[in-house]
Amino acid sequence: MTLDRALRKHRFLAGIPEQHLATLASLAHQVEFDEDQLILLNGQRSTNFYLLLSGSVSVEARTAVYNISIQVLGPGDAFGWSSFLNHHDTLFQVRAREASTGVCFEGTQLSAACNDNPAFGLDLYSRLLDLVAGRVKATESRLAQFCGSAILPSERAPQLRSRH
Secondary structure (H helix, E strand, O other): OOHHHHHHHOHHHOOOOHHHHHHHHHHEEEEEEOOOOEEEOOOOEOOEEEEEEEOOEEEEEEOOOOEEEEEEEOOOOEEOHHHHOOOOEOOOEEEEOOOEEEEEEEHHHHHHHHHHOHHHHHHHHHHHHHHHHHHHHHHHHHHHHHHOOOOOHHHOOOOOOOOO
16 A cells, blocks of 8 residues: 555544645655564653554553553554654653554654644644543543543543544
8 A cells, every 4th residue: 555545544634635635645654563662662752653554552651660551552543642742752652562554754844844834733733632632531541440440431532533
């Protein structure tokens, strides 16, 4: 599958305007991850944003004492949103659960494109906020499991809303 086609089919980009898709395609490159490969390390400078095309990854909360899987992501999901925050460290560790492929974007290049084209930036940041909200909900749900609290189905992590 070509990179352009992969971007067109990716759930994170559903309904994105053609000109914004062209901007993303110009900044993208495909990457491969081996099983158990650490892709993002919490506490390190965050530099890349990823769209997952195949395989799966685990978003993990990690300290010196524990490592907890917060959320499992598969094709159509995205991660690395902290790369959009200037001079911030990665908040979660991300590990490939199996051989996986994705599309990688350098965070500073994406941020520059957002600054150059405010309509593109608004669209992309809106999508990123949906992604962050989903990660917060997944974290809440996982913490509730450890505390013995039930999460009602309506309180579970939201699915990325359709942009049709």
